[in-house]
Amino acid sequence: MPLQTLPLPPSELGESPFWHPVEKALYWCDIQGQVVHVWEPDSGRHRQWSMPSEPGCCAPIAGGGLVIGLRNGLYRLDTAKDSGGPTALTCLALLPPEQHDTAVLRLNDGRCDTAGRFWAGSVIAPRTAPNAALWCLQADASSATGYSLRHMAGDNFTANGLAFSPDNRTMYWSNTPEHRIDQFDFEVTTGAITNRRPWVQFDRKVEGQPYGGRPDGAAVDVEGNYWVAMYEGACVLQLSPAGEVLQRIAVPVQCPTMVCFGGKDLRTLFITSARAGRPAQEQQAATPAGSMFSLQAGVGGLPVNFFALVNRK
Numbered sequence: 509m510p511l512q513t514l515p516l517p518p519s520e521l522g523e524s525p526f527w528h529p530v531e532k533a534l535y536w537c538d539i540q541g542q543v544v545h546v547w548e549p550d551s552g553r554h555r556q557w558s559m560p561s562e563p564g565c566c567a568p569i570a571g572g573g574l575v576i577g578l579r580n581g582l583y584r585l586d587t588a589k590d591s592g593g594p595t596a597l598t599c600l601a602l603l604p605p606e607q608h609d610t611a612v613l614r615l616n617d618g619r620c621d622t623a624g625r626f627w628a629g630s631v632i633a634p635r636t637a638p639n640a641a642l643w644c645l646q647a648d649a650s651s652a653t654g655y656s657l658r659h660m661a662g663d664n665f666t667a668n669g670l671a672f673s674p675d676n677r678t679m680y681w682s683n684t685p686e687h688r689i690d691q692f693d694f695e696v697t698t699g700a701i702t703n704r705r706p707w708v709q710f711d712r713k714v715e716g717q718p719y720g721g722r723p724d725g726a727a728v729d730v731e732g733n734y735w736v737a738m739y740e741g742a743c744v745l746q747l748s749p750a751g752e753v754l755q756r757i758a759v760p761v762q763c764p765t766m767v768c769f770g771g772k773d774l775r776t777l778f779i780t781s782a783r784a785g786r787p788a789q790e791q792q793a794a795t796p797a798g799s800m801f802s803l804q805a806g807v808g809g810l811p812v813n814f815f816a817l818v819n820r821k
Contacts, residue, residue, distance in 0.1 A: 518798030522780030527770025565618030624816025629667020725766020769809020
């Protein structure tokens with residue numbers, strides 16, 4: 509089946525899509541639009557929640573609702589509420605201001621691991637120093653708040669591409685402006701990450717030469733291949749575990765932003781994109797920038813992981 513444009517409003521900066529297997533619904537964030545969306549393909553129902561700041565990433569919570577990374581911290585969204593705002597949000601953890609200056613930093617790409625931890629990277633603007641970081645939130649019954657938040661890595665400008673290998677031994681994390689995807693050794697029992705090393709380095713933009721884009725959001729399939737949206741490259745790449753390009757999928761917008769696997773068999777690839785900052789001709793095209801797409805991937809993806817809330821007995 510060819511690539512399909514979905515009947516949804518364009519996002520200013522679509523990100524963090526995931527397929528909810530129980531609700532049979534697609535969730536995603538519009539970061540610049542400050543909205544979280546959900547769409548049920550079978551019924552066509554579309555809902556949204558307004559956020560008080562940019563929702564960089566989201567993931568489902570075991571028991572209902574979402575965990576969301578906003579500019580200053582991690583929150584729980586009650587999706588039973590009809591709209592966003594203070595009554596629908598509960599703060600789980602604030603980012604420490606001495607390490608996360610909200611004047612220049614906000615949360616960006618993130619997801620949960622199979623142990624129920626929520627990982628979220630940040631982005632710095634302007635890019636004066638590589639002070640973007642990777643944070644990990646997990647339930648902690650010994651903490652007064654019920655949750656602990658750890659700083660896991662740094663030396664980044666725009667954290668993206670967070671994903672885990674099927675065997676839970678490797679974590680991927682990209683630095684988009686540097687055109688690089690890194691790997692870490694991952695220990696799922698403790699959440700420890702070690703041995704950071706470059707995995708794939710893409711060519712930077714050179715005036716007058718073809719440009720393939722830079723690595724944005726990603727997802728991993730059951731065979732361990734890494735599917736990454738190439739921002740400004742008008743394509744999605746499927747990379748082997750060795751970093752080889754297995755497939756290049758063209759998309760009809762210049763800036764795809766992230767992918768996820770969904771549908772009943774997890775073989776549908778959903779692709780978000782961005783319209784913020786794009787030229788008028790892209791925003792007003794027949795397929796406008798910010799559209800969302802789907803296609804049959806030919807391979808199944810890993811299911812979304814749920815955030816584990818604290819269990820106080």
